[in-house]
Structures are given as structure tokens and as C-alpha cells.
Amino acid sequence: MSEFSIIGKRIPKVDAKEKVTGRAVYAADVMFPGMLYGKIVRCLKYAHAKVTKLDLSEAAKVPGVVKVLGPKDVTQKSYNTGVLDLMVPEPVGQLLGDIEDQVLFTDWVKYQGDAIAGIVAKTEEA
């Protein structure tokens, strides 16, 4: 039997050198001019709550803030977190019925940390 080229051999990870020299680029390292920063406002006080009033006007006044978003602003794109329907053939997906009924921000908080609003600004500090 001829010798194996990979099995039984010590092979360094393909990206080890990039990582050990600090050259590997991670998502948090990506920076370009004019980029905006987004932060999500989360409900940390209650695990089950209804947002009866959302007033983002003070936040919008902070210098550097480009946009403030609430549940009504993000209805164009809905999604589901199941993703199961993407992993199976269409008829099965229909049967499983992962409805795309979630939007980014909600006024019905269902867990501690649920997202209720978003702020987009030119700097992280803002």
C-alpha cells in the first residue's frame, strides 16, 4: 500500500499562518470610510411585555445619529428563525410551515433581550 499524503500526517490548518500573523480579517475588523454603526435597543427589564409607546425623538437629536427605527419601520422584510424550510424540498417546506412572520423590532416583547428599536449613527459613541 502506498503511503498516504494526508492521513496520519501533521497538516497545519490552512489559515493558521494568517491568523497567527494577525492578517486574518474578522467581521469586526472590517472598516471603510463613511461606514455607519447600528445598535439594537433591547428590553432587558421584562421577559414578557407590550411596548405601548415608543418615543425615539430624543435619540434622533443626538449629533451623528442618522436614523432611528421602530417596529413600524421594518415591516418590508420579514423572516423566520427556523430556516428549516430552506433545508428541505419545497413541498416539505410548505408542510412544515415555517412562516416568515418575524421582523427586526417588536412591540410585543417575548423574552428578556427582545429587540424593540434600532439606532443607526456615524460613530459608535453616538
Add this chain to the structure above:
Amino acid sequence: MKTRSITLYVNGEANSLTVPVNRTLLQVLREDLGMPDTKYGCGTGECGACTVLLEGGKSILACLTLAATMDGAKITTVVGLEKDGKLDPVQEAFVSEGAIQCGYCTPGMVMKSVSILAKNPKPTEEEIRRELEGNICRCTGYVKIVQAIQKASDALASTR
């Protein structure tokens, strides 16, 4: 916010800039100097991902260091370890011993390892583990990292 003009020597290159006094060295390195090789892990000094070196191999946490206090400092980050395209023995050992998985802790781990060996060229496993307490790794379980440092220690000893 008050500002201060400082010059930082990073990996041998002089960088003069004016910073707000509350800006951290980590922010300056990553954002102002465009050097994302030093990683932001926790920003509160608990994970060690932001470890960089001062002269003499002394390690510091960039997220807790105010840049305004570092005027004139000579700082080494992980990209500065290579010499003429040749990896530092610690870097070589991390690669050969499989001490890297996702690699996010790696820059801080490597810098801390260099500082450990600068102070104590032949550390015991216990000494290595104690010195590494400030550097957290979610992936590897630390075994390979400790082995890499031991390997680097042997490699450095054989070149003396």
C-alpha cells in the same frame, strides 16, 4: 472632551495623532491607525484579546490603556512579530502545534506568550497556565496553546 497630541511607535513606525483623552489604545490602534490585528474581545480587561507589548516584552491590555498616557511608547502588535518574513518561534509553534481554531484569541495569546518567555525562558506547565489566566480561549481548551509555548521555549533555548 480634552485632547492630547501623542506619538506612538507601533512596530517601529512613528504615528503622530491627536486623541481625546478618554480614547483607549485599542481604539487608536484599530480605528485611528487602521490596525485591526489587535482584537477587541470584551473591552473590559477580562479576555486578553487586546494584549500588546511594550519595550522589554512587557504585556499590557490595550482596552484599559488610555492612549493619551502613551506618548512616546514603543508598542509591538502581532503583525510586528515577523522579522523579514520569518515567523517568531512562538508563532511557528502555534501553527505547528494546532493551537489555533477560530483564531480570535490568537493575537492576544501570542503576544502574552512572547512576554511570558521574555521574563521566564523555561516556564513549567503550571507557570504557563497561571500566566495565561488573563487570556480566554473559547475554542481550544488551552492544551495546544500550552504545548505551543513549551515548544517555543525549547526552540528558543536551542538557538541560544
